[in-house]
Amino acid sequence: MTTPFMAATGFFAEMDFLKVEFSESVSHVRLNRPSKRNAINDAMILQLQACMLNLPDTVRCVILSGEGVHFCAGLDLSELGERSAGEGVMHSRMWHAALDTVQLGRVPVVAVLHGAVIGGGLELASAAHIRVAEASTYYGLPEGQRGIFVGGGGSVRVPRLAGVACMTDMMLTGRVLDAEEGHRRGLAQYTVPDGKGFKEALKLARKIATNSPLSNFAVMHALPRIADLSQSDGLFMESLMAGIAQDDDTAKERMRDFLEKRAGKVTKS
Ligand code: 1HE
Numbered sequence: 001m002t003t004p005f006m007a008a009t010g011f012f013a014e015m016d017f018l019k020v021e022f023s024e025s026v027s028h029v030r031l032n033r034p035s036k037r038n039a040i041n042d043a044m045i046l047q048l049q050a051c052m053l054n055l056p057d058t059v060r061c062v063i064l065s066g067e068g069v070h071f072c073a074g075l076d077l078s079e080l081g082e083r084s085a086g087e088g089v090m091h092s093r094m095w096h097a098a099l100d101t102v103q104l105g106r107v108p109v110v111a112v113l114h115g116a117v118i119g120g121g122l123e124l125a126s127a128a129h130i131r132v133a134e135a136s137t138y139y140g141l142p143e144g145q146r147g148i149f150v151g152g153g154g155s156v157r158v159p160r161l162a163g164v165a166c167m168t169d170m171m172l173t174g175r176v177l178d179a180e181e182g183h184r185r186g187l188a189q190y191t192v193p194d195g196k197g198f199k200e201a202l203k204l205a206r207k208i209a210t211n212s213p214l215s216n217f218a219v220m221h222a223l224p225r226i227a228d229l230s231q232s233d234g235l236f237m238e239s240l241m242a243g244i245a246q247d248d249d250t251a252k253e254r255m256r257d258f259l260e261k262r263a264g265k266v267t268k269s
Pocket of ligand 1: 035036037039070072073074075076077078092095116118119120121123142143146149150151152
């Protein structure tokens, strides 16, 4: 029996564009601006960053979702205005800093996708580590049609999931991918029927939260960096990470548990 999610108090409760809840070692962070389809304004992106940076030490995994019919309609276009080039660069860098706290923070993030996952919404989703897409999910990058470019890390993260050709197609032609095609192309690792995303995400998050924190950290931080390295440098970094992970007390205890028949076996389901 697990404890139900409890609404956050204090610092987290003051965030008007996020709804934050906790249950044991899992935190549920919800984009909470459904009347605007969770379009991300500056206040919301800064609140997300503050939330990820200040998670209590007891949290081992985050579930990220969107309130209402859509996960996220992307950048709040009403705030775009007529920025200068310099202001545009700084704004994009603000998104980069915030989404780095999602991808390269302390704990893994499982995103639950449904409805529109558009523009900056897809940029945010692609910063998560696991994506669970409900059947209603659709992915779009309408920046081309809006006369702008991605600025929230999408040009780096989306091609690593779905490939440069797929992102080029989405941006040039306005092609929209449904849940099934997004899954096939690697935008989500899981697809589930409508309404089942949170349950699946919670199941995954609880499993992730039982891993050694250092193993999770290694997966989150070493894998994307190793993917950027030459084979020789990647193999060397892998050896360093392997050595550090093995030296952790949790790793040693878990090895003993396995050898002394106290640990679970790897099975099919
Ligand atoms: C918004 C936004 C938004 C909705 N910025 N206000 N993103 C886009 O180009 C997507 C634009 N949005 C849409 O295409 C549609 O709104 C949806 C398909 C997501 C949802 O449609 P629907 O029929 O459910 O809702 P709606 O009636 O269009 O929108 C409800 C309200 O949300 C409405 O405001 P209201 O005051 O008239 O009620 C909309 O104006 C508002 N709304 N989306 C501002 N995006 C780091 S760079 C990233 C660059 C990008 O993300 S570009 C992609 C931007």
